[in-house]
Amino acid sequence: MAAATAAAGKGRRRERWSVVAELEGALLRDAGTFPYFMLVAFEASGLLRFAALLVLLPALRLMELMGRGDLALRCAAFVATAGVPRAEVEAVARAVLPKFMADDVDPAAWAAFGSCGGRRVVVTRMPRVMVERFAREHLGAHEVVGCELEYSRIRRSTGIVRAVGERAVADRVRALFANGDRPDLGMGRSESATRSFLPFCKVQLRPPFCENDDDVAEKPRCPPFRPVIFHDGRLVCRPTPLMALVILLWLPVGVLVAFVRIAVGISVPIQIIPRIAPYFGGAVVAHGTPPPAFSAGGGSASGVLFVCTHRTLLDPVVLATVLGHHRVAAVTYSISRLSEVLSPIPTVRLTRDRDVDAARMRAELSRGDVAVCPEGTTCREPFLLRFSALFAELSDRIVPVAMNYRVGLFHPTTARGWKAMDPIFFFMNPRPVYEVTFLNQLPAEETCAAGKSAVDVANYVQRILAANLGFECTSLTRKDKYRILAGNDGTVNAKLATAADPAWQRRVKEVLGFLLH
Numbered sequence: 001m002a003a004a005t006a007a008a009g010k011g012r013r014r015e016r017w018s019v020v021a022e023l024e025g026a027l028l029r030d031a032g033t034f035p036y037f038m039l040v041a042f043e044a045s046g047l048l049r050f051a052a053l054l055v056l057l058p059a060l061r062l063m064e065l066m067g068r069g070d071l072a073l074r075c076a077a078f079v080a081t082a083g084v085p086r087a088e089v090e091a092v093a094r095a096v097l098p099k100f101m102a103d104d105v106d107p108a109a110w111a112a113f114g115s116c117g118g119r120r121v122v123v124t125r126m127p128r129v130m131v132e133r134f135a136r137e138h139l140g141a142h143e144v145v146g147c148e149l150e151y152s153r154i155r156r157s158t159g160i161v162r163a164v165g166e167r168a169v170a171d172r173v174r175a176l177f178a179n180g181d182r183p184d185l186g187m188g189r190s191e192s193a194t195r196s197f198l199p200f201c202k203v204q205l206r207p208p209f210c211e212n213d214d215d216v217a218e219k220p221r222c223p224p225f226r227p228v229i230f231h232d233g234r235l236v237c238r239p240t241p242l243m244a245l246v247i248l249l250w251l252p253v254g255v256l257v258a259f260v261r262i263a264v265g266i267s268v269p270i271q272i273i274p275r276i277a278p279y280f281g282g283a284v285v286a287h288g289t290p291p292p293a294f295s296a297g298g299g300s301a302s303g304v305l306f307v308c309t310h311r312t313l314l315d316p317v318v319l320a321t322v323l324g325h326h327r328v329a330a331v332t333y334s335i336s337r338l339s340e341v342l343s344p345i346p347t348v349r350l351t352r353d354r355d356v357d358a359a360r361m362r363a364e365l366s367r368g369d370v371a372v373c374p375e376g377t378t379c380r381e382p383f384l385l386r387f388s389a390l391f392a393e394l395s396d397r398i399v400p401v402a403m404n405y406r407v408g409l410f411h412p413t414t415a416r417g418w419k420a421m422d423p424i425f426f427f428m429n430p431r432p433v434y435e436v437t438f439l440n441q442l443p444a445e446e447t448c449a450a451g452k453s454a455v456d457v458a459n460y461v462q463r464i465l466a467a468n469l470g471f472e473c474t475s476l477t478r479k480d481k482y483r484i485l486a487g488n489d490g491t492v493n494a495k496l497a498t499a500a501d502p503a504w505q506r507r508v509k510e511v512l513g514f515l516l517h
Helices: 002-015 034-045 047-055 057-065 069-081 086-095 097-103 107-114 128-137 166-176 191-195 213-218 241-267 270-280 315-323 337-342 354-367 419-428 454-469 478-485 494-498 503-516
Strands: 019-022 120-127 143-151 157-162 185-187 203-205 283-287 305-308 328-332 347-349 369-372 398-406 433-438
Touching: 019 107, 034 047, 034 069, 034 086, 034 097, 047 057, 047 069, 047 241, 057 069, 069 120, 069 143, 069 157, 086 097, 086 128, 086 478, 097 128, 107 185, 120 128, 120 166, 128 143, 143 166, 166 191, 241 270, 241 419, 270 283, 270 315, 283 315, 305 315, 315 328, 315 369, 315 398, 315 433, 328 354, 337 419, 347 354, 354 369, 398 454
Parallel strands: 019 120, 019 185, 120 143, 185 203, 283 433, 305 369, 305 398, 328 347, 328 369
Antiparallel strands: 143 157, 398 433
C-alpha cells in the first residue's frame, strides 16, 4: 500500500515536471539537419538551390569534422534561404516540414517528453522558424530555442542566422527558467547538448530513452501524439543525400516519362488504358463489380452517381478508365484550365452556389453517370474529410467508390503550388499505381428516398468508404485544409477562375514555376 502511494506521488510530481529536450537526435531519431534544409531549398527556393546544396554537402561534412558545425549550419541556411520571401519560408515550415519531422519522432523520447506536464522547451540547431510550428502544434512545446533567421526590410531572408552556438543556447534556456528555478528533466544526445543545457537540468536523460519497468509504471501516461493530417510539398521521401541524388538524376527522365504517359493517355481509347498501363510503368488495380452502363433509353431516368474518395485530381479519370464504355462526367471546383483541356472526360465546374451546382449535376445525371468527390479537396493521409451532403439530394442511385494511389517520389497534389502540374507530378513517379474499389450500390433504405436526411446519407457513405480503406473519418473540411496549408479558406475568386491566359503563356508559367519555385 505504501509503495503504491509513493508511486502515485511520484507520478503526480512527474505531471508537474518541466522538461528541456534536444530535437535532433533526441526527440527525432535522425540527428542531421541537412534533409530539412534540402526541403526548404526545394519547396521555397527552387531546384537550382536544391542541387547547389547537395553539391555543397562534402564541404559541410568537412566543416563538421573540423568542429565547425556552426559554420556548416550557417552555410546551409544561407544557400537554402537567401533571398526567399519571409512568407514563403514560414509557409514551408508550416505546411511541409512537420510531416517529415512527425515521421521521425522517437516514440520512447515522446513518451518521456509528453509525460511531463510542466513547461516544455525544445532546443534545436535549426532556425527557430523551421521548427516552431511542429514543436508547438505536435509536441506541445511552450518554447522553442534555436538560432534566428534574419530578414531584410522588404521581408526577404538574408540567409544569415544569429544566436548560433552552445553559449547562446545555454543563455536562452537559463533565461527561460529565472529566479533560481531549474528544469526538472533534460533530454539530449549531442555533445553540444551536454555542454550547453543538460548540466542545468536536475535529471538528465540520454538515448536510448528506455526506462525500467518501475519508472514506466510510476510516470503518468503521455497523451497520444497528434498526427499530421494536412501537409503540402512535392517530395514523398525525406531528401537524405542519397535520396536527393536519386531525385535529381530521375527528374529529367521523369519529365520525359510523364509527357509520354500523358500523350498516350489522351490519344488512345480510354477503355484500353488499364491494359497498357503496365507497359508504361504504371498500374490500375480494380476491385468489385461496377454497375451496368447508363442508357438514355433504358429503364432508369438518370445515371449512376459515383461517390469517390478524393486522393488526386485524377480520381474521376481513373474511374472512367476502369468503367471503360461508360460516359462519366467529373464534378470539379478549382482545377486549372489546362487540366480541363487535357481531361479525356467531360468536366462540370461548380460555383459553390448550392442551387446552381445542384441544377448542373442533375442535368449531367440525365445524360449519363457522374463522379463526385464530396470531400471537396484531396487529403494525402489515411483520413477522410467531412462529406458535403449535396450529392445525397440528387440521386438514389449512389455507388461508393474507394480510390487510393501509391507513388514513390512526388506527391500529385498541392495546396500552394501550381495545380496544373499535379497530373505531371503523378506521372513523373517511377511506378504510379491506382486502386479502385467499387462498393455495392446503396440500398433504398439508406438513401433520401427512405426519408433519411442528406447529412445522414453522406455520413453513412463516408463511414463505409473509410472502413474499406482502413482510414479514419474526420469532421475537417476543405477550409480547414487551406487555412492550415495556405493561410486562406480555399475559395476561388469567380473572376479569376474564368479568366485564362493564352495556352502558351500558361505552359511557360507552369514549367518556370516548377523549375524556379
